[in-house]
Amino acid sequence: MRAKDTYLDPRTANYVPLTPLSHLRRTAVVHPQRTSCVYGERRFTWGETQSRCRRAAAALHSLGIRPGDVVSTLLHNVPAMFESHFSVPMAGAVLNTINTRLDAAALRFILEHSESRLLLVDPEFRAVVAEATAGLRSPPRLVYVADTPAAWPCPSGEAEYEDLVAAGDPEFEWKLPDDEWEPIALSYTSGTTGDPKGVVYHHRGAYLNALGNWLEWGMPAHAVYLWTLPMFHCNGWCFPWTLAANAGTSICLRKVDMAAIPGLLRDHGVTHLCGAPIVLGMLVDALERTRQRPLAFMTAGSSPPAALIERAESAGIVVTHVYGLTEVYGPAAICVPQPGWQDKPPTERARLLGRQGVAYLLQHDIDVVDPSTGRSVPADAATPGEVVFRGNIVMKGYYKNPAATDAAFEGGWFHTGDIGVMHPDGYVKVTDRLKDIIISGGENISSLEVEEALYRHPEVAVAAVVAAPDERWGEVPCAYVELRAGSEVDAQTLLAHCRGLLAKFKVPRQVVIGPIPKTSTGKVQKFVLRERSRSASAIA
C-alpha cells in the first residue's frame, strides 16, 4: 500500500482539528441538563454554559475581537473565568489568564507584551489595573466581572460581563479552529529572574491533556470538582476542558477559605480537587474532625511528604502525585502507584510516591539527560541530569521570543530546568531546580534532600533550603522553616535532627523559623529567601 493516492487525503468527513471546544459541543448535546458550574447560589447546566459561551463569544466579536487576538483575564475562580476557557477560543481568540497576585509592574508588562485587546477583570483589582494601564499606548478594553454577593459590584459606568453575555447573539456561528496547531491560550511564567515568558498552548495539546487528566486520574464520568487550584495557573492544569469532556461539575471558589471547604465538599458531593501539597495539608487539617466520603486529591509543585500522605489517607483522601510546568500544560508526568506499594512502611511508600514518575500516556516521553551531551543518564537513581519532556503536551513556544524557544527545545526535547535522576523502574525523581543546587566546597548539595530531612521532623509544616554565600565554602545551605500550629520546637532541635539524617556538609548552616513567602499557587518563593540569605550573610 503506497499512500500516494490523494483521494485518501484528509477530508471534511474524516478529519476534524483536535480542540477542547469539541468537548463542550458534545457535552452540551448529550448532557444538556447536567450541572456544569456552581458558584454560591448560582448554578448552570452544560446547555446553559454552551449558550452563555456562545453569546459571550458573539459579544467579543462585536467588540472587535478577531481570530488571533489576545483576551486576558484577571479573575478568581468564578463562572466567568470558567466560561472564558470556551468563549474566548470560540471567538477565535487566545486566552491569557493572568495571576491575580501580580503587582502593577508585572501586570503592565504582560498586558503590553501580549498586546491584550480586552481584559475581563474582577472589581477587586480595579486599582492595580488602573496603575498598570496608565499611559499604555493601546490599553485593553476593560470588562468587569461583578461579584455582588462578595460585595464587589461593577464600578458605575463600566462595562459588565453579564451585559456582554446578554447582548451576545445566541445564534453566533462560532467555528472550530482551522488548524489544531492554532494557539488557544497564553500563560506567563512567574519568572523568578528577568521578564516573564509567554507560554503558548495549541488546541491539539489542550484537547489531549484534557483527556490525559481524565485517564491518568481514573476519573468516573460526571466528577464533581472543587476549584482549589487557581484557573489562572496553566489554565487550571487544563481541568476546565477535562470537565467539559467528562461532563463534570465545577464548584467555583473566590478564595481558598479552609473554614468553608468542608461544608462545600459535603453540600456538593465533591469527588476531586487539586493543589500544591500545602493546600492538601490545610485541607487535611480542616477535615481532621469531619471525615468525608472518599476524595481524590491531585497534587504537584513539590513532593508530598510522607507524614502528609499518611494523614491524608486517614482522612479518606487518595493522593495522586503529578509533575509538570507551565510549558507542558500543567501536569504531564504522574507517579503511577504500583502493586505492592500499599503494603510498604509509610516512609518507604512516601519515598516511592514522592517521585515525579513517568510521562502521561498522552505526553509520550520524559527523560533525564546529561546537560553537556544530551544523552540519557543511567537509570541508577544516582546520576543527576536535566529532566526533559517530549510529546504532544508541550507548548508551541514562547510568544515573541524565538531565542528562549530555541534554547528550551534544544536537542529535540523541552528542557525543564529541573535536576533529577532516573530510577531503575523508569520513574524520574526531581532532586532540584538547576538554580537551586547548592555548591559547597565543590560538592553539590540538593536543597530538596535537605528539605526532605527537615520534613521528616513531625513539627515541620514547610521547609525551604537555599544557598547562602560563604567565604570559605563558596555556598552553604540555609534553611527556612514554618512549624505546625502550636509547635514550639527551636532551631537547635531541628539542626540536631538534620545531623542525624544528613552528611555533615549538607547540614544547614542555620535554620530560620518563621513565615515563608509563597506564590499564589503555594510555591515557595526561593528567590526571596535567596535574597534574604545573601543580605543576612552580607550583614554578618
Added chain:
Amino acid sequence: MRAKDTYLDPRTANYVPLTPLSHLRRTAVVHPQRTSCVYGERRFTWGETQSRCRRAAAALHSLGIRPGDVVSTLLHNVPAMFESHFSVPMAGAVLNTINTRLDAAALRFILEHSESRLLLVDPEFRAVVAEATAGLRSPPRLVYVADTPAAWPCPSGEAEYEDLVAAGDPEFEWKLPDDEWEPIALSYTSGTTGDPKGVVYHHRGAYLNALGNWLEWGMPAHAVYLWTLPMFHCNGWCFPWTLAANAGTSICLRKVDMAAIPGLLRDHGVTHLCGAPIVLGMLVDALERTRQRPLAFMTAGSSPPAALIERAESAGIVVTHVYGLTEVYGPAAICVPQPGWQDKPPTERARLLGRQGVAYLLQHDIDVVDPSTGRSVPADAATPGEVVFRGNIVMKGYYKNPAATDAAFEGGWFHTGDIGVMHPDGYVKVTDRLKDIIISGGENISSLEVEEALYRHPEVAVAAVVAAPDERWGEVPCAYVELRAGSEVDAQTLLAHCRGLLAKFKVPRQVVIGPIPKTSTGKVQKFVLRERSRSASAIA
C-alpha cells in the same frame, strides 16, 4: 497573536504523530510486569509483549516487509493475532485481518486486491489457503501460527510464528510512523453484494478510538477483557490498542465456547467483554445458574431486545449499547444512559437503550440527513433519513477505490447506508439498512420494527425480517425466527402476537421457524434469507 512565526511550528520536542504504538511503548515502561495476554497455559507480561512484537517486527523486516506493505492474518483470537496489531505497524506495514469464515474465492480476492506480502495463518485453514492462493501471480509468503494444545501443530517444513519471534533482532529499531495519517490497518467489509471493499484505517484514528473505547465505557485501568469478539472484525473494535493504553489483560479464545466461558470469567476475573446481542444472549443463558461478579458487556450489531437486557441485568451484567461500522473503526456512537432511565419500566428502558445514541466524544458528529438534500432531518423521532458520521474516527477511504470513497464521503460526511431517525434528545435510532427497507404497496415497512415486535414475544431468541416478492404488493415482509431452547410455540401464535402490535400491512406474510444463517460475528445474513424468500415465492 498572529501565528506566522515559524519558530512556533511543530518540532520534535512538541509534536509526535498519534499512533497506538505509543500506548504499547508507554505501558511496557510503566507496567512491564502486568499480564498483557493469556491463552490457555500461556501468559505474557506487557514487557514480554513489547519485546515479542519488536522481534516479530524485526523478523518481518528480515523477510523483506517494508513500510506500506500489507501483512494479512487468518487467525483466531490467539496471542499472535493480538501481537500482530503492534508488530506489523512496528515494521511500518499495514495489518489486514481476514475473516476466518470466508471461502476460498473471497479469500483469494482479498489476498490479491490487498497485494498481501505475507499471511499469518492458523494450520486449521491450510486447505482453504492452498485453494485461495493456487496459481496466484504473487502469492503471500505463509507463516503458520501453530496451536499444538488445540491439536493444530505447524505443518512440517513450513515457517512457524514462534521461530520468527525467536529469530527477530531484540534490538530492532522500530519507529513511530512519520505521519499520523499513514495507514495502520486494512479491513475488508463483508460485502453482501459485489466485491468486498478494503477499508483503510490511519494511526491517528486508531489512537483516538483506542482512547474513545476506554472513556466511553468508563473502564478502570487494568481491565480484564475476554475476547468473545473476533479480532479480525474491525481490529476487534480497536480493543487491542485500548488494552495497551489501559494496561489491561487480554484473555484469548480460539472459539467462543459457551460451556467454557463461565470458568474463564471466574478464573481470570474477567471484567469486560464485547459481542453481538446474540453472543450476549448465549452468555446470559450460560451464566443463569452461576452468577458472576459484575461484568460489563458492550454490544453492537443490532439493538439488544428488552427481555435480553433484563435477563442480563439479573445475571449481573451491565450492558452498553454501541453502534458503528467497519468504516468508523467499529463502534463510534454510544447510547449514553441518562439519569432516570433506571427507574423506567423495562420495555421503555429497552426502547431508550436500544437506540444507537450519540457520537463518541472523540468522533465529533453523527447526524441523520435527507438523502436527496443532505440536510439534517427534524429531530422528531419520525422523519427517516440516512445516518452519517463525521470526525477523526472515520476511515481514510476504500483501498484502490476512489469512486466508492467519493460516494461514501459525499457532502462532507461518511454515509453509513443505515436509515434512521433523530430523536428530540439528540439520540439517533437506526430503523433499517437502506437495502433492508420493505416497500409494500408503496408503503415503507421497517424490517427492524417488525423484528422488534417479534422480539417482544418471550420465546423468540432471534428474529429476522426480509422482503419477499409479491405480485400484488410488490414486496411483503417475511419473518424467520429462532426460538429459545425448549420452546414449542408455533408460527400461528407468533403471527397473532404480531397482529396485536403492528399495523396490518406490516404483519409478516409468513413466519418460518428454524435456524437462521449468521456471520462469524453473529450478524444475521439477511442476503441469504432474502434469497430464500425469493426462491420460496418463485416456487409458490
